[in-house]
Amino acid sequence: MVESKNGRWSQTGRVLAVAGLLALSGAAPATEQSQQRQQGRDANQAAKQQARSGKVDCRAENQKSNAECRQDKRDTKQEGRQEKRDTKY
Helix, strand or coil, X not given: CHHHHXXXXXXXXXXXXXXXXXXXXXXXXXXXXXXXXXXXXXXXXXXXXXXXHHHHHHHHHCCCCHHHHHHHHHHHHHHHHHHHHHHHC
């Protein structure tokens, strides 16, 4: 009777070990995906900040009209969005 009890414990241990390995194997892609999302957010935020400062510089230097400065800002933000898309995939 003691042998069968030990057999059950070893079988239970194997099942738990396999379940643990399966759980850990699923965590790696989730972590990678979360890192990609974070990199995408960082790229997007950096583009927004760059667009803001670019527009302020443009208006301060008065080299272009406000509409042209606004278009430059839009283009910069669009480039950031594209960089975010490229990062995610």
